[in-house]
Amino acid sequence: MKKTGGAMLSMLNLDRQSGMPLTRQLENKIRKAVLDGSLPQNARMPSTRQLATDLGVSRLTIKNAFEQLTTEGFLETRRGSGTYVAILSTGITPIKSSSKRRRKRTSKVGPIAPHVQRIQNSLATTRLSHVRAFRPGIPALDLFPRRAWSEAYSRALRSHDSFLLGYGPSSGLDQLKAAIAAHVLDSRGIECDPNQVVITSGAQQAFSLILLTLLTPGDTIWMEDPGHIAFRDAANLHGFGIGSVPLDAEGFSLSSALATYDPCNLIFVTPSHQHPLGMTMSLSRRLELLDVAKSQNSWIIEDDYDSEFHYEQRPLPALKALDKQNRVLYVGSFSKSMFPAMRLGYLICPSGLEAAFSAAETLLSQNVSLPQQKAMAYFMEDGSFNSHIRKMKQVYQTRRDTLVTALQNHASNILRPEPCLTGMHLVTRFTNSSVSDQFLANQLWEAGIDCLPLSIFRDQATVDPGLLLGFACAPENQINDKVIRAVRCLEAAMPTIQVTEE
Ligand SMILES: Cc1ncc(COP(=O)(O)O)c(C=O)c1O
Structure with missing residues (x-):
């Protein structure tokens, strides 16, 4: 039996309030x-008279739409027989009438390659958009010196420097x-030429730049396990063996x-x-690492x-400060020392690679x-940056101590905090090592408390269940x-706790 489009077309909704002419609406819907x-x-179209009656529009509206679609090749007129949907060679598969099938098909974008699934499943995105206690990695946004x-920002915009409104140099502003x-000379003992500094959109972009610039397909990377998920997943995405x-x-x-492992091309560490x-x-481990990198000719990402936030002792000089071989790529970020939404970071590249990184x-x-960038330069030059770090160090130390005391007072039968001399989060372990930290972190999330389960950072390693509790973003009076x-x-x-995933 010949298929007809009459029933389907008679149900079309045309919007008389919209500014779009009815003919155009009809064309779009039929297309x-x-x-x-x-x-x-090959479906037979209803007659223009019939469709005009069904839709309550003039016959001319229908005729004009059919003519346009015939010109475009969607419809064809067959002499003495009427108008038909053209037979198109696009491989269009008609959908079945079941509405379930229809929903399924229209929600897909086409065949999804496994690597697309891997990208969308990356745990690096876990609840990234939230800012509440005890989210690790978020600074004290409540105390950021906005004024x-x-x-600094207004001064940058007022500078009448039209240079700042153009593309500018890719590797960043000289200032x-x-x-x-x-700053890195003073705080981390790194001596470098300012030209070796490449300004990036956060540490994450620095990692991608390094992978893009220095590695080639088939190269391999050694990295810490448990380790930084966003680096591991970005490296996987680029197709490097880890x-x-x-x-x-x-x-x-x-x-x-x-x-x-066999020798690798790149080593990723957070020393x-x-x-x-x-x-x-x-x-001594840093020096050994540099020796190994030299012997197998690998790059190192530091x-x-x-490390700006160290409480009991000054940190060791950076690995980059010990690098006589020109093979360490030092990556810094303003996400913790300023605020993550800035998306500002930098890498210090080995000398000789400045032009490559810029390109x-x-x-x-x-x-x-x-x-x-200009505002950040002013903020650093006039001492505001160092003064902010000094203040935050004190605040974070107080918040850390308050959190440790609260855990000791109220949670000692469940969670054991580990010593924390640096940074913005506390590592805590469950006293019962057979629990699932991911399940419990989800329960806490539902109860309005943010944290990250330790097990999400692992790849092959066995990790005792625990929680990362960020103290920097938690006001003392809430802790x-x-x-x-x-x-x-x-x-x-x-009582409902599940056993740790392996
Ligand atoms: C291990 C590690 N490196 C770097 C960063 C900074 O990343 P970005 O500068 O892209 O915000 C983070 C942020 O959470 C991190 O956890």
Whole structure:
């Protein structure tokens, strides 16, 4: 039996209030119906008179729409027989009439490659958009010196420097590069030429730039396990092989890496404050790492994301400060020392690679907002940045101590905090090591408390269940109450606790 489009078309809704002419609306709807198969190929169109009556519009409206669609090739007139949906060679598959099937098909964008699934499943995105106690990695946004920052920003915008409104140099503003070079010399012992500083949109872009610029397909990376999820997933996405290296008391276990894997092209480490577990790499381990990198000709990424905040002792000089081989890429970020929404970070590249990184930045994303870079340069030059860090160090130390005391007072039967000398979060372990930290973190989330389960940072390693509790973003006067609420929630969840995923 010949298919007809009459029933389907008579149900079309035309919007008389919209500014779009009815003919145009009708054309759009018929075109869409042909493309998604709901008007099957070769279906007979109703007569213009019939459709005009069904839709309550003039016959001319229908005639004009049919003529336009015939000109476009969606419809065809067959002499003496009427108008038909054309037979198109687009491979359109008509959908079945069941509304379930229809919903399913229209919600898909086409065949999804497994790597697309992997990207969308990355745990690096876990609740990134929230800011509440005890979210790790978020600074004290309640105390950010907005006035000083807005003055620096207005000064940048008022500078009448039309240069700042153009594309500008891809690798960043010279003024900010010079301020960063002075800052890392003072705080991390790194001597570099300002030209080696490449301004990036946060540490994350620095990682992508490095992968893009220095590695080639088939290359391999050693990285800490547990380790920084966003780096691991970005490296996976680029298609590099990853050797997951377990940790010992000093972080990255070099002996384990050497015993397990072939030489690699790049090593990723967080020597000042291992992410997420918090150990510091000793001077001798740093020197050994540099020796190994030299012997196998690998690059090293030193991710120094939060070492500004050290409480009991000054941190060791950066790995980059010990690098005589020109193979360490030091990555810094203003996400913790200023605020994450700035999306401002930097990498210090080995000398000789400045032009390559600048060109890579052009290809990857052009640049980071120049007015913002200028404002940051002013903020650093006039001492506001250092003064902000000094104040935050004191605030974070108080918040850390308040959190530790609250945990000792209220949570000692459930959670055990580990020592924390640096950074913005506390590592805590469950006294019962058979619980699922992901399940419990979800329960806490439902109860209004944010934190990250330790197990999400692992790749191959076995990790005892625990929670990362960020103290920097938690106002002191909320900490005790939040801990009490967390304990109640955990106790309530205990009977239903699941066993740790392996
Ligand atoms: C290990 C680590 N490195 C770097 C960063 C900073 O990333 P970005 O500068 O892209 O915000 C973070 C932020 O959470 C981090 O956890």
